[in-house]
Amino acid sequence: QVRLVESGGGLVQPGGSLTLSCAASGSTFTINHMAWYRQAPGKQREWVARITKDGTANYADSVKGRFTISRDNSRNLAHLLIDSLKPEDTAVYYCNAMAGKNFWGQGIQVTVSS
Numbered sequence: 001q002v003r004l005v006e007s008g009g010g011l012v013q014p015g016g017s018l019t020l021s022c023a024a025s026g027s028t029f030t031i032n033h034m035a036w037y038r039q040a041p042g043k044q045r046e047w048v049a050r051i052t053k054d055g056t057a058n059y060a061d062s063v064k065g066r067f068t069i070s071r072d073n074s075r076n077l078a079h080l081l082i083d084s085l086k087p088e089d090t091a092v093y094y095c096n097a098m099a100g101k102n103f104w105g106q107g108i109q110v111t112v113s114s
Contacts, residue, residue, distance in 0.1 A: 002026045002103040004095045009108035016112075017083045022095030022105060024076040030099040034071055034078040038091035039107075045094065049080060085112045 008020040024031060035050040049069040051057045057069050068081040078095060090112050095105035 002028060002031060002097050002099045004097055004103055004105035006093065006095050006105045006108040009093065009110045011111045011113065012085050013114050014085060014087060014112055016085050017081065018085060018110060020080040020082070020093055020095075020108065020110070022078040022080075024078070024097060027099060028076045031076075031097045033098040034069075035096040035098075036067075036069060036078075036080045037094045037096055038089075038110075039094070040088070040091040043091075048093075051078065082110070085110075087112045 003025045005023045006020060008018065012018050032053055033050050036048045037045050038048050039045040047060055048063055049057065049059045049067055051069045051071050053073065059067055066083045071078040082089065090110060092107040092109055094107045097103045
């Protein structure tokens with residue numbers, strides 16, 4: 001089993017930056033990909049970014065150039081740096097880990113508003 005806990009969300013003004021963190025615990029040695037998803041009000045959960053164990057990153061087209069995913073395998077952490085925040089980035093952001101099966105964090109709210 002893998003437990004994921006997100007942190008770093010909150011209220012941010014448009015144009016600002018934010019870093020979300022995901023701390024993994026449990027059977028972390030089984031984790032391959034880690035990813036971030038988000039779910040905006042009234043919308044389906046969507047994939048945002050993914051990073052492999054060796055650090056290869058992929059991004060959804062909608063966030064490419066503004067989002068940066070990273071991970072620290074030695075500390076079992078994954079991060080999502082979000083630059084140039086827009087109101088449409090408002091969502092609950094979820095950390096995901098693929099470790100034989102999908103594991104999810106509880107989600108963290110990011111609100112972009114002036």
